[in-house]
Amino acid sequence: MYIPYIVIAAIVLILLFNFFHVLREYERAVVFTLGRFWKVKGPGLIIIVPLIQQIVRVQLRTVVMDIPPQDVISRDNVSVRVNAVVYFRVIDAERAVIQVEDYFAAVNQLAQTTLRSVLGQHELDEMLAERTKLNTDIQKILDEHTEAWGIKIGMVEIKQIDLNESMIRAIAQQAEAERGRRAKVIHADGELQASQKLAEAAKILAQEPQALQLRYLQTLSNIGEEKNTTIVFPIPIDFISTFIKK
CATH class of the missing domain: 3.30.479.30 (Band 7 domain)
Incomplete structure (x- = not known):
């Protein structure tokens, strides 16, 4: 006796449930009316006509x-x-x-x-x-x-x-070869710079014999600071000739 009323009530509840939709802040509803695009709705509460309109939810979050x-x-x-x-x-x-x-x-x-x-x-x-x-x-x-x-x-x-x-392994070998090449280049650059500085120093000492003598005496002083029992060192001819002239 009450079954038809229960069925009707259930249908009404289902329709009401499909009538209202709540969309979160990051959601949108693409609404179609009888298969044709109508509009994009949301967020919040939206109203959809059941059986006439359908929605597709889309999230806007990354x-x-x-x-x-x-x-x-x-x-x-x-x-x-x-x-x-x-x-x-x-x-x-x-x-x-x-x-x-x-x-x-x-x-x-x-x-x-x-x-x-x-x-x-x-x-x-x-x-x-x-x-x-x-x-x-x-x-x-x-x-x-x-x-x-x-x-x-x-x-x-x-x-x-x-x-x-x-x-x-091939990349490791290539990297090792590259490091070796760079080390050789750096060593060669160092030798070149050192030779240039030595050449400049030789020119200066050649022009100033007194500077050569001072350098020689400084070298002897450095050797004397070490605790050596026997020291053998050469004496430049120019150094001796300076004292002979005097």
């Missing part, structure tokens, strides 16, 4: 998406595995729902292909040394493609570049 490791062959034919992270957010809820079926999956796939494409144009040394520039290049390309979807790419960060063991 999404952090991991890009799975990608096999990349660099321009100098080195195979590496690279993974990255992409930060993006929806800035136009209408386009994010209407222009692309699943914007999250679309951004993920586009990021993977762009990562391989951009890194494949650079050599391994550039990948390791110019990571900031590569991040910026990938971010710009992604941002240009996702603008039509109402998506803003905030930042792209390459997390890790993995090399195989043979390539790691």
Whole structure:
């Protein structure tokens, strides 16, 4: 007897439940009326006509998406595995729902292909040394493609570049050879500077014999300060001739 009333009450409650929707501050509702786009509503309390209107909720918060490791062959034919992270957010809820079926999956796939494409144009040394520039290049390309979807790419960060063991050993050998080359260059520069200074000193001493004698006496004084039992030292002919002339 009361069953029809209970059913009617349940239907009314369900309709009322679908009539009112509460959206958080970071949410928007894309409203469709009989399948046609009407407007974007929210946040707060919104009213939707059941069976006539439908909504699609969209979050405007920044999404952090991991890009799975990608096999990349660099321009100098080195195979590496690279993974990255992409930060993006929806800035136009209408386009994010209407222009692309699943914007999250679309951004993920586009990021993977762009990562391989951009890194494949650079050599391994550039990948390791110019990571900031590569991040910026990938971010710009992604941002240009996702603008039509109402998506803003905030930042792209390459997390890790993995090399195989043979390539790691080759890089280590190259670094060691580079350090050896720099050490030889520094040593040669030091020898050149020292020879130049010695040549300048020799010219000065040649012009002033008294300076040569003072330098010789200073050297003897330095030797005398050491506790040596026997000291053998040469006497320059010029030094003796100075005293003979006197």
